[in-house]
Amino acid sequence: MKKLPDELMFLEHRKAVQLTTDARIDGKVVVITGATSGVGLEALKKIVLNEVYVFVVARNIFKAKELINHLKINNNAKIDLIEADFSILSDVRKAAEEILNKTSRIDILINCAGLHSTKRILTKEGNETVFAVNHLASFLFTYLLLDTIKASAPSRILQINSEGHRFNGLNIDDLDWKNRHYTGLRGYGASKTAQLLTTWEFHDQLIGSGVTINAMHPGDVKTNIGQNNGLIYRLFSKLVIQRFLKDPKVSGESIYYLIAEPSLEKVSGQYFHLTQKSVPAKHALDRTLGKKIYLKTLEICEID
Template structure:
């Protein structure tokens, strides 16, 4: 195992701090879920550094309001809005089909968390798995050629410490045989996102596309509406500006150049852990989430799931 990557930043660092002095003029970025929380702050930081940013959002009307605010705040007029609902494959495929030109940064940020009841989405799959993982897999696959054309692109996937609460259960992805568990289903979807990042890096790094996953930290945003984000233990809580720091670092910092297939938190690579924590927000990455065999297996079954 290679030595863990260390940066000069920590859990207190903000998105603005990790990107200070970085010039992203001429770079193009797509961010899903950029109408609230760390998605907006990620967009703000990248736009402030000069990037052309597309807010890939479920509600374009809300996206236009955010875009107008960001243009005013950053002085960057190259902030656009596109409808992308990662819970709807038709929406994702329409967006990727319409994209033209290179893409330098893809931030898979949108997500849902701990639905109290079992819901089914794309193809009848459990909704969190369908939204958090399948939708972003389809998005990444559809934008692969655009990222390859960039001559050096980064894909950043926002996972969660929730992945520590479940591996991908290959024999029952959709809770057809086992009782539904909100935290377990969320955890499985977030493990799937880490495995996607690992396998994408392995398959696409030769095209100049580097891919990493991350845990942003515990931030009280709309994502926690079913759990009460402020119940997370105090030492693990962050502001939105701190929560977006790891995403922005992986997306744009020169210090992260050439880094891929890893899982970060607090703007540093996370240590591996081998047992389940007793509470949300605990640091570390499960060994099953970085397992190359799991990553390859999940990738190989996902394309058929998408039809």
């Protein structure tokens, strides 16, 4: 049968049997965002079966506590909850500071917090919310933790990205959609494209450091994503879209594979569809645009 073009291979990869690993991550310090629901929660369930020290960054600390009470946890695992709303960059800074005050090593960082919004909503700092949470926050958080991650090498950073980056929508002159009609898919695509483009920039800076950075699509799975939207969207999602989606257990297994599998220790700068190496859309490989987005993101995050 004729092979699909590389950038359409994700259609095959979603049907593939996904890889798993029995490797353990005992002794590691892990930082994870977005672990109070869906994909991140499934990853957390796997992580805490090890003797790990995990920082769970959550905007709703009561929800996080309640969830953790019901998890099966290794007797020697420690979980530390850090409260932060990742739509607010000052909260991201506070979370990073709190973590750095508590640990001098970070072996694994998983940037998973994310959302999809059908409406353009600005944060109190003036950023478009989806762009702020999916891209700006994960960028700033990674940047602030990077020295410690480097000092802990070999270490790994995993960006929970999305095939939704293919919807694009990224316009460097209008990141907040002031001058364009916002749509949920394009806003989501812009944020995930920016995250991918800056992942390649981080990767270049990290060559030779012993730190890997990869991005992954966690599958098309049944989670709470989109449940912040209006009633019609929520009903459509629950009654129609979710019928075609998989159990997010596969996402948790795949995230765990990418952070734990020994053969991936030196694999960096890659995009995975679940556990299959994949090729992102062309616009997400535009390194000229990537450099511009990197600089623009530093500016928005007020990093010198």
